[in-house]
Amino acid sequence: MISPSGNLRIYLATRPVDFRKGMDGLAAIVQAECDLDPFSGAIFVFRAKRTDRLKIVVWDGTGLVLVCKRIEGTSFSWPRARDGVISLTRSQFEALFEGLDWTRIRARVQPGPVQA
Template identity: 40%
Template sequence: MLKLPEGVRIWMAAQPCDMRKQADGLSALVQGSLGQQPKSGHLFVFFSRRRDLVRILFWDANGYCTVSKRLEAGRFRVPEPVEGQAAVHLEARQLAELLSLVEESSAVRRREVH
């Protein structure tokens, strides 16, 4: 279970994100597309189009933090968004489940680069 400070909310973008974006690009998406304040201390979750990469953005006391997870095989089980909805509110338990539940049926192992 994820332990978050009191009052922290988790917002998942309903649409896939260009994962070349880093903190500044993601914060612009939070403000423009999600209609939220990126420096609010809330967590903002973005998935790639293939759903094999997730990036989480949040603001701590003095700067942006990003956390990424890329799957070697499979895809994250991302809930279907409601039409017209830019972001989905998640509970900490739901985010923990999203990060651990993977669809294996379409799993393709990445090639290792040496």
């Protein structure tokens, strides 16, 4: 798995896409339908009609990278199909990629010092 460092922006396209598309076709979807820049270094996650497959497109600074995954024996947890994109945290993205229910991942609230 690609593990870029730094402050990641991760976007999940909620509608299924034609999985015959390669990295250029998916980058065009990012620009035209999501109104985002596919060359920004953000991670863009797409799904097929079958929820057991996903594709990831990311610009690594030298070129577009395409990652494909088919999960065996289960399916990826996906939001309802509607237009647009959803932002994910890194933890949610990692859970999604592993086939876990990423919607249950929440940021932990760090308690601050108690003021007297």
